[in-house]
Amino acid sequence: MLFPFSYLIFFFFLIMGIMISISSPSWFGIWIGLELNLMSFIPLISLKMNSYFSEAALKYFLIQAMGSALLISSSFLFISLTFISLFLILFSLLLKMGSAPFHFWFPQVMEGILWPQVFLLSTIQKLAPLTLISYLMVSETLSKLVTFTAVSSAIIGALGGLNLTLLRKIIAFSSINHLSWMLIAISMSDTFWLFYFSIYSFILLSITSMFFKLQTYSLSSLIKLDQNSSMFPLLISFNFLSLSGLPPFTGFIPKWMLIQIMMNQNLFFPIFFLLLSALTTLYFYLRIIIPFILILNPSMSFSKKFKSFTFSSPSIIMKTSFNFLGLLLPVYSLLL
Template sequence: MVFPTSYFFFILTLLLGTVISVSSTSWFGAWIGLELNLMSFVPLIALKMNPSFSEAALKYFLIQALGSVLFISSSFIFLSFPTFSLLSIFSALLLKLGSAPFHFWFPQIMEGLKWPQIFLLSTIQKLAPLTLISYLMVNEILVKITILSAILSALVGSLGGLNSTLLRKITAFSSINHLSWMLTAISISDMSWLFYFSIYSIILLSITSIFHKLQTFTLSSLTQSDQNSPFHALLISLNFLSLSGLPPMTGFIPKWIIIQIMVNLNLFVPLFFLLLSTLITLYFYLRIIIFMILLFNPILNFNMKYKSFSSSPSSIFLKSSFNFIGLFLPLYLTFI
């Protein structure tokens, strides 16, 4: 079991806080939902009396508390200074998201978490702030700032993971890079970013569940795991290719839709930076994949343990099966 039974209450209140924030009709109600979400996630981080978990929980609490203070204090002055208040609320939401230029805390906290918490932090914890940002897209100034933040997030997320061999840090910068696509999609339409968020969440769920099963946090431990095999290496490689958005994998479908919309709206400058960052992230994904292929080659695998093929490959294949939908999409379109 990923979380103890006693902690399911915190998962329920975490989801409840997200629902309250999304469905609220006032900034105060949205703040209450964000606070409930925050206070429910902190116990899920500090599951054990471990220094790394305690440090990550404390850092997360302080950063989110700072964002909450900025959020609620800015909402109080909305009637007197509406433009300044909206800018401050927007900055507080970017801080809670971990988007550039407020990304400094996100990779550090991710390094102290386990894979189930990483999945929650990268998906469910971003749902409420992203929805609140979409409510602010009626202001033309905020739309331009959102696109600027998306460009910065794309550059930070792609360049930050280049020299890292830690899987959690690579996942953190990858999340920042995908956040740039979501912010761009938010400035375009609600359906596009919700579709992108859903696809990204499912792909990340398959990757984090595999890494949690193998208990790997670095590239070296990924290849030396007792439960690992060449079949696992192939599935992990395909998951990374799907996460990078390489066609014809499933991860390319939402990016393809956003690219078409941005071309129709003549958003060529932000599209250039998004595509450039995608190529850079594809580079460090390919570096992981090539590393795994080389070490799983029987000729080069002279100092490695024997990897058994019988370590329940069917369960891992089922977790990764969503990434293969894009492979059959061209075949489906030919019959329409």
């Protein structure tokens, strides 16, 4: 089990905090929901008495407390100084979900938590801030500011993942890069970002579930695994190629739709940086994939000391098969 049964109550309040935030009619209610979400996620990080978990929980608490303080204090200015208040509220939400230029804490926290918490922090914990940012798209200036933030996140997420060997940090910078696509979608549509968010969540769920089963956290330990099947390197490769948005995998579908929308609105400048960052992220995904292609023969495995990967788990197969929908279904003809 990913979490002890007694911790399910914290997961319940975590979801409740998100629902309170996105459905509240006032900024005070939004703040209460975000605080409930924060205080429910801290125990999920500190599952064991470990210095790494405690450090990650403390860093996350301090950053989120700073963002919550900025949110509640800037909401006081909403009546008298509406635009400045919305400007500061947007900054607080960007800080809480780790978007550029407030990304400095996100890879550090990701490095000190386990794979189930990595999935929660990269997906569910960003749902409320992204929804609230979509509520703030009431003026052209805020929309342009979100677009600038998206371009910054794309560049930082692409360049930050270069020359890294720790898988959790690679996933962290990849999450920052995917966040840029969601922010661009928010500035243009109220609902399309949710479609992109759902696709990204399913792809990341398959990758984090596999790494959690393998208990691997670095590129070297992943390569040293006992590859007793030729399907193992192919499965890892296809998952990362889908996460990078390479056609014809499932991860390409939302990116292709978003590129079409941006082309129709003549947003060529953000498209250039988003596509350039996508190519850069594909490069550090290939750094993970190429060793598996080179040692595709099971007899070339480096070590037999690590646990082997088996396909006996139906949940792993079901989660991973989502990445192959683009290969199995003629979805592209429906999008034209």
